[in-house]
Amino acid sequence: MANSSLKLLCSSLNKLKINYIMQRQNSRYQPPRYRPPHWFVPKERVMTDEMLTQENRQFLEEVRQDKMNVQTALESPLSNSEPVATTQWDPFTRRVGLIARKIGNYPLWSKDGKRFQTTLLQVVDNHVIKYIPPEEFNPMVVKKPVWKEKKRLGALLVGSETIDPTIVTKEYCGLFDSVGMLPKRHLCRFMVSPHAALPTGTPLTATHFRRISRCNEALGIQRYACIPWCHQDSQETWQHSWRVLRGVKILRINTKHNVLWVLGVGIPGETGAMCYMFDTVLPLRKHKTAPPFPTHLPTDDLPLEYYDESIHPFEEPTISFEED
Amino acid sequence: MFKNLFNKLMPAVPACGLHTTAVLSEVRLLSRLRVVDNSEIGKRAMAEGKPPKIICVYNKRRVGFIGDRVMVAIKGQKKKGILVGLKQTQKVKVPKFDSNNVVLIDDNGTPLGTRIHVPVPTILRTILKERTHSKGADYTKLLGIATSRGDDMVAADERRRGAARRPGAPAPARGSGTRPGLRRPPAPGGGGTTAHWVCPTQHYILSTK
Amino acid sequence: MALAIRRTTTDLFTAAKWFARRDCRFLSSLPEKAEETAEEAPKRPGRRSSSRNPALEFRHVYPEFLPDPNPKWRNSLREKLERADMLKRRNQIDIPEFYVGSILAVTIADPHAQGKINRFVGICIERKGCGLRAEFILRNVIDHQGIEVRYELYDPTIQRIQVLRLEKRLDDKLYYLRDALPEYSTFPVDMDPEILPEGTPVPLNPVQVKLKPRPWLERWERQELKGVSNIEEHLKEKDRVRRELRKTPWEKYDLMKQYRKTIPEEDQNEIWGEVYNQLHQLQITRKKTYRKRTLSTPKPQLG
Incomplete structure (x- = not known):
């Protein structure tokens, strides 16, 4: 019964000329033509049903909370450093x-x-993750090839929206662990002049x-x-x-x-x-x-x-x- | 059961092969308008049941908006007019009327009638002022013959509260370039004198007051 | 709009049985009337009233505080900020309680008008929009010309909104007044405000409007309008047949449709919890000024 009604559905939908829509979309479809940047790592992991006991779950929850509290309590490193050090x-x-x-x-x-x-x-919860100085920064895709020679701008990685480390892959967390931050949902690279660089952990x-x-x-x-x-x-x-x-x-x-x-x-x-x-x-x-x-x-x-x-x-x- | 329902809801051949928009009530070429001033030609046309038809909208879009100049064919003659009220949904605070109203003018902007017996939106003042400077003809003269605008409600309010407190003097004439100072004739009690006529868009007869 | 409340799951099952017996009363936006509660009392004694938050009654008085139920556009922070802005505006000007069918006088600061003030009196035929976008349309017939003006409730150019007659009508939207005889939309511009004694429920005006002969702007016969009296005499056989074909009697059983159009009770409780105190305060101040005004200003002597 289900099969026949499915067939009926498919035949009626065919009559509605779905093909036309597919063609139109396909003509616009362009596969993404980029290589991910060197700091890009796969983010989402396959969530398996971990058999954790109740105490373990609570312990993990506590650890997570502690880490979050530490991060939010962290003052902006900028406030410590002297403003004279920054350039005009x-x-x-x-x-x-x-x-x-x-x-x-x-x-x-x-x-x-x-x-x-x-x-x-x-x-939401923007923090500076990493600064890549101009000498080390080597983007894959550059619009103006002249730019590569005269490397003047560094890259600043900024993340927003802290998320639970258990949801994401280890490699992704590793990006943040190296600088002592909890993982973020979104990352973005901003081109900055070297003297506009900010220390890691600065909230924006x-x-x-x-x-x-x-x-x-x-x-x-x-x-x-x-x-x-x-x-x-x-x-x-x-x-x-x-x-x-x-x-x-x-x-x-x-x-x-x-x-x-x-x-x-x-x-x-x-x-x-x-x-x-x-x-x-x-x-x-x-x-x-x-x-x-x-x-x-x-x-x-x-x-x-x-x-x-x-x-x-x-x-x-x-x-x-x-x-x- | 499923088949029948399906065929009714999604027919293989659609009943109507058209796509339509919602009602826009736009005023464009060959739209019929209602003349709201007391010019002779206007009154006679409306009385006969042959309202003026637009033959040109002086606009890039060729769709009339409030304050637009139009050329209408009325009783076999060509006359110019200004749209003073539209059935189209307007922006916030701009009034929307139940009929598309036009005031007949000549090439200099002087209205052919001496009175406009329906309210006229206040935004006309700003629109006509802008138009006046650019073209050389003075379109704001028709505001002088309009008997009631939105602010006339305030005049009615003040009268009700007691003329003793504030003298019901007309607003001082404001000198502003070519435009003559606006006289504010006293608003009549219920409405201006209107002749018997039947507007084909609305099936009711206006009576004299 | 979000005027009815979403039912909890237990209620949904009982509602299914309930449908068979009576019309969908909770689709109605009218608050439960006296005779309704008396009818329901033997079936479910006191269950409704005790479980409901009294602030929920505000969903009829201030419907624009409830956000658009479309889940694509919902965001709790934005709604909070919007409500805060709405309350700030309400602190500046008194936006009174009114319903579709009430007669209002709106004074705005108009840069185009002489004297810069513009006042319009009319009957509210529609109220739509959520949050700061809330709008209403006033209709009046002046000098035999029907005029409708759309205003935004939270527009800062509005100087005063005065309710001249507070009442409700049988329908949610009164668009049929455009095709009705003009006497039903005519209201004198210098109307005096009619004062209701405190504590009275909002009166329902059961007037049934007579329509002009066709053509009409919309097919009024297909919309289930309660406030129109003489539709049938203007219909031809073809219209009656088509109306029967177009009817959608299953729609009143469509619980999911109703669910999608409303804000659930839990969310509503949160919303009203935030704004109730301030709104209640504003109501009290409004009543005080009202009382002072009626006592102190004597009626002007005519003649």
Whole structure:
């Protein structure tokens, strides 16, 4: 009975001309043409049902908690070192970016009464993992071959969202263990100038982009299924495509939850997708004055919210226009 | 059982081979409009049941929006007009009307009638001001003949609260370039004088008040 | 929208039996009326009222605090931040309780108007949107011209929202007023606010509207509208037949559809737990100012 109804299903679906969809998707399908970077290791491991006793499970849980507590209690190494040691910012230095997660959209109003749709991006638990100086850094894919000769920029590995070490492979954990950190869900490499390098374990917060209305780029992952009728269960087999959005404006920053409000709804990815944010290189929208360099130190006495001048915060009284 | 249900829900040959959008109620070429001023030609056209039809929308998109100039064919003549109210869903705070309204004007922007008997959105003021400077014809004259805009509700409110507290003086004329100062004729009680006419889009008769 | 509450699993089984006996009452957005609770009392004495959080009643009064149930767009942090912003705005201006069918007067700061203030009076025909996107549409007929204006509840240019008549109607959306005789949508612009004595439940206006002859903007006969009286006299045989074919009587048994459209009770409890205190405070201050205003300002003498 099940077979016959399945057959019926298949025959009806054939009549709906599924082939057309497949062809269309296939014509766009391009297999990924990259070699993973040298620091890339497979992340997810096959989870077997480990026969742990209750006490062992509790012990593991305790160990995990302790490690987490140690990491969160760890102060930013920057706060210890003297600020004199860091060099001054100049318009050509590239500083580190952030990994943020898109958490949704909602409207904000300007002081003229105009409504903007804004996207909320949350900077979750970003820590610097490793710095690779320019001499050692050897990327596989380089757009401009000239770049390889004049190696001026180093790479800074930043991770976001600490995860449970038991879920991931040993090699992946090894990446982080060598620097004494718990494994992170997402890793990203940011090109930085050598004097913008940060020590390992520095937490990065949303106030890194503290200067409101300074725009930045967002590089996001957009996922779409390549062939709809394949048996796809895990997200790894989904196609990734990178979309770059340049010159995105920040309208508001919340320091408590590390959330950035960004103008527009075209931020790549769906809700819950990660995107990488850098300082913009667009000439008209670059930083003119020094941003927090190399990054903003997390202090306790920060105002809760930073607003752009054009945005009307909800705490202020109702907008009214004066007669000419 | 399964087969029957399936065939009904996903027919092999679809019943209708069209894709349609939701109702947009756009005003474009050959749309019929309702004339809302008391010009002779307008009144006669609406009374006969032959409302003006658009023959050109002066717009890149050729779709009319509020404040757009249009050319209409009315009683065998070509006249220009300004769209003052649309059935199309508008942005927030911009009013949406139950009929597509037009006010007839001539080439200089002077309206052909002397009164507009329906409310007119306030956003027209900003739109027409912008248009006026660029083209050389003054389109804001029609605001002078509009009897009630949104802010007239405030006037009604003030009158109710008592004219003793605040004198019901008309708003001071604001000199601004070519535009004459706006007179604010007193708003009539219920509505302006309207002739008997039947609007083909709405099956009801307006009565004089 | 998320006006009804999702049932727990135990309730789902009992609900299945319950359907056979009566209509899907919990699809209705109206709070349980007096006669309903009396009917249910012998079947399930006191079980509902004790297990429910009294703050849940706020889902009818402030429906925009509940987020969009689509799981793709749900994120707890964003919803928290949105609710915080909504409360901040409510601290600045009093956004009163109103329902579809109430008559409101909205004053906004309009940069285009002379005098920069614009006031519109109308009946609320629709309320939609969640969070800061919440909108409502007011309809009125002025100078024999039907006008509808859409406003956002949390727009900072809105200076005042005044409820002139607080009442509910038989339907959730009153789009049929566009095809109804104009007297049902006409409200005087200088209407006085009608004050209800404190503690009275929101009155339900059982008015049945008469429609104009066809053509209509939508097929009102296919939507189950309770507030329209004379649909049948405008229908032809073809319409009646088509209506029967189009009917979806199985939809009221579709529990998953209902589940997907609502926010579960546990989430709602959390949400209302966060905002209840502040909203309650605002309600109390509103009542106080209301009382002061009615006592102190005398009615202006006419003539």
